[in-house]
Amino acid sequence: MLNVKCVSKSFGGLQAVRNVDMTLREGEILGLVGPNGAGKTTLLNMISGVCRPDAGGIYFEEENITRLTLDAICKRGIAKTFQHPRSFPGLSAKEGVLISALYGNGHKPGMKQAQVEAIECLQRVGFPDEKLDCPLGTLNTIDLRKTQLARALASKPKMLLLDEIMTGLTPSEGKEAIKLIRSLRDEGLTILMIEHVMKIIMEVSDRVVVLDQGEKIAEGTPREVAADERVIESYLGEQYHFQEH
Ligand SMILES: Nc1ncnc2c1ncn2[C@@H]1O[C@H](COP(=O)(O)OP(=O)(O)OP(=O)(O)O)[C@@H](O)[C@H]1O
Numbered sequence: 742m743l744n745v746k747c748v749s750k751s752f753g754g755l756q757a758v759r760n761v762d763m764t765l766r767e768g769e770i771l772g773l774v775g776p777n778g779a780g781k782t783t784l785l786n787m788i789s790g791v792c793r794p795d796a797g798g799i800y801f802e803e804e805n806i807t808r809l810t811l812d813a814i815c816k817r818g819i820a821k822t823f824q825h826p827r828s829f830p831g832l833s834a835k836e837g838v839l840i841s842a843l844y845g846n847g848h849k850p851g852m853k854q855a856q857v858e859a860i861e862c863l864q865r866v867g868f869p870d871e872k873l874d875c876p877l878g879t880l881n882t883i884d885l886r887k888t889q890l891a892r893a894l895a896s897k898p899k900m901l902l903l904d905e906i907m908t909g910l911t912p913s914e915g916k917e918a919i920k921l922i923r924s925l926r927d928e929g930l931t932i933l934m935i936e937h938v939m940k941i942i943m944e945v946s947d948r949v950v951v952l953d954q955g956e957k958i959a960e961g962t963p964r965e966v967a968a969d970e971r972v973i974e975s976y977l978g979e980q981y982h983f984q985e986h
Pocket residue numbers: 752755756757775776777778779780781782783784
């Protein structure tokens with residue numbers, strides 16, 4: 742479904758992403774991990790059109806989307822959450838999602854229908870009903886992330902790019918989040934997620950890609966990646982222990 746071919750990106754003299762190849766099959770959950778500054782967000786930003794690669798190409802459903810705008814990529818069916826969402830602090834949570842339901846990927850429902858869809862998306866991600874009318878600028882980080890996810894879902898995407906939406910969750914919230922991600926996949930969404938919480942990545946991902954200093958250093962099933970010496974050395978720090986179910 743997604744084919745990232747030999748993509749690179751520099752900021753001034755700093756090479757944030759270097760010759761990275763990555764593919765995503767339809768209906769799969771791919772976890773993207775690596776130390777701080779490894780280039781994970783930059784890679785997601787290139788896929789979603791927030792920034793453009795200096796070299797290489799990105800193909801979605803076989804179309805070259807490398808040079809398309811953020812808006813055009815969203816209309817193709819790729820939605821992204823932001824690690825540090827800052828937009829529209831004066832809008833209410835409901836209105837923030839409504840914009841996406843109205844204009845997200847070109848399906849253009851009427852206002853009434855869009856309002857229903859916006860609230861459904863917020864409820865789906867566990868956003869508290871009593872905060873629907875609160876300005877985005879007043880929400881705590883967890884609720885703000887929920888609005889981000891709801892906003893992404895309201896655009897009715899085929900592929901979701903999630904940038905650390907689960908950091909800071911309590912263990913029970915983490916469990917709910919895992920359930921939600923799985924249910925979204927079961928409904929046909931393809932998911933690429935950056936996450937530092939290893940338990941979540943290892944439990945939910947079909948495959949994991951590991952970046953370090955802009956380069957892909959490993960790729961495989963969670964168990965393969967967790968056993969990789971280079972991954973242990975540069976990222977995990979110690980052997981990851983899987984919980985048997
Ligand atoms: N717009 C930018 N301008 C300059 N440097 C940037 C920019 N965006 C990212 N970088 C740099 O590129 C490198 C990769 O950053 P990136 O945010 O992609 O890493 P990351 O793996 O997502 O890190 P983290 O886990 O801390 O979010 C870092 O050194 C970062 O400082």
